[in-house]
Amino acid sequence: MAQQLRIDVRLPEGHWAGDVTRIHPKATLRIEQHMPLGKGRGTARCWANVPLDETITAHDGIDRLTPLEDGYFNVDISAGGGGFLRPLIDLGVVPRTPFEVRDGWVEWTVEGHREQMRDLINRFRSDEIPHRLLSTRSTGPRLLTPRQREVFEAASREGYWDVPRRINLTELAGLLNIAKSTLSNQLQRIESAVFHAFTDEIRRQSP
Secondary structure (H helix, E strand, C coil): CEEEEEEEEECCCCCHHHHHHHHCCCCCEEEEEEEEEECCEEEEEEEECCCCHHHHHHCCCEEEEEECCCCEEEEEECCCCCCCCHHHHHHCCCCCCCEEEECCEEEEEEEEEHHHHHHHHHHHHHCCCCEEEEEEEEECCCCCCHHHHHHHHHHHHHCCCCCCCCCCHHHHHHHHCCCHHHHHHHHHHHHHHHHHHCHHHHHHHCC
16 A cells, blocks of 8 residues: 655755755745755755755855756755665655745655555654654555656756657666666656557547
């Protein structure tokens, strides 16, 4: 049985998003998209309701900030600069995006098997990571695994399924830091799962 949790977690000292929002306690920092790049690094597309550029740029965990429009910006996160916490990584749990950080607290929605969610809460407790469980509910079978969802988000964002394509398989594999053959297999599984899930809908809308 799958279960979905909404949980507030206190980000540790040194985590860029936690530190920045503790300096600006009235700020809302929304992580729109997050992509790990291997070796502890990552990238994120973000939005904030107040200017945070100077504070973020000055943080040791940020290699580069690229301003965009309307409060949006991209960040390149250095190794150890902040990402998903060790309990999430060890259990293979990927929080849904977008999620928000306020005053050092992040609200994550996570989903997995009931035992996996129980183990996650126990890890937060044993690692003495401050957290508040906001809600829990049972869910049906998941369409994609957390890793497949991560690949799906990257492929969609980078235009792999656009016509014409904006990124090819080789380029996408390089972005995700995985082998081209591994990515090809993952994309085939994603496409098969989505196709079979929406077969009836396609037939209804294409008489």
